[in-house]
Amino acid sequence: MASIGRICAVYIAFFSSSPGHAADNRLVLTGSSTVAPLAAEIGKRFEEQNPSIRVDVQSGGSSRGVADARSGLADLGMASRAPNADETDLQFFTIARDGVGIIVNTNNSVRSLTDEQIVAIYTGKIADWSKAGGAAGRITVVNKAEGRSTLELFLHYFKLKGGDVKAHVIIGENQQAIKTVAGNPGAIGYVSIGSAEYEADHGAHIRLLPMSGVAASVENVRSGSFPLSRPLNxxxxxxxxxxxxxxxxxARSRGVHDIVESQFFVPIAP
Structure with missing residues (x-):
């Protein structure tokens, strides 16, 4: 299945029980499901160049990454968003940029939606695709779980509150949303543009829709023209x-730009 390539692997190393040995030889990263596959691939190359170190990458959402970094459960958190005002005790290091886009099934005849239509669909005011320019059929609204930065960005952009959304399916990982939409011709969701482009390129039956008239693409994230983009930290x-x-x-060096681009994200300038 195509999504396997995007699922973050967990690398676990066992070390001797001497004091400080594990801390010196194992790096634990937890958090964003968008950043995790990228961090895992960067981690593989880092391990090749540093054979004594093992990189353990675990997803679970940006909130987990921030909480684990703050509590010391992880050496580094992963967050697919900018820092919040109450996070001055934390340091954020951007390793790439991404966008958040709307996805539908490739069998859906709808090619674009206005912001107003997207809001109406997610608030339950439009429940059938025939009311949004498509063929008749029930809309299945796929929403992100609380604690996911993609949800926070989506709500902020469309000026919604969590309680406004009338979801039929709640998911966590990007891959769950992509799998759900790919398997349901009536579904709509929103995910990392990088994840969506990668999966579509590897055969997933999804299509990204433009937002505010701008195509949802890595190139438009790179140019700054896509309206909903974010740092991967x-x-x-x-x-x-x-x-x-x-x-x-x-992870911020030119030496991993090929990895960043292979996963359909935008590298940062050195």
Whole structure:
């Protein structure tokens, strides 16, 4: 299945029980399901260049990444959003940029939706595709679970509150949303543009819709013309430790731009 390529692997290393040994040789990252597959691939290359270090990448949402970084459960959190005002105790390091786009099934005849139509669909005011320019059929609204930064960005952009959304399916990971929409001709969802372009390129039956008249594409995220974009960040509590600092510098270097682009994200300038 195509989505396997995007699912983050977990790399677990077992070390001797001598004090400090595991901390010096294992780097734990938790958080955003958008950042996790990218961090996992960067982690593989980092391990190749640093054979004594193992990188353990676990998803679970940006909120988990921030909480784990803050509590010390993770060496680095992963967050697919900018820092909040109450996170001054944390440091955010951008490793790429991404956008959030609307996806429908490839069998859906709808090619575009206005912002007003998207709001009407997600608030239950439009429940059939025939009311949005498509063929008759019930709309299945796929929404992100609480604690996901993609949900926060979606609600903020469309000026909605969580309680406004009338969802039929609640998902966590980008891959869950893509799988749900790919398998349901009447479904609509919103996901990382990078994840969606990657999966569509690998055969997933989804199509990204334009937003505010701008095509949802990596190139438009790169140019700054797409209206809903975001930074993909690594997060630390205060100054990162030595190994974490090395990983951050590596993840922000030109040496991983090919990995960033292969996963349909936008590299940051050096």
């Amino acid at each position: 690594l997060v630390s509590k205060g100054a990162p430790g030595a190994v974490a600092r090395r990983f951050i510098d590596f």
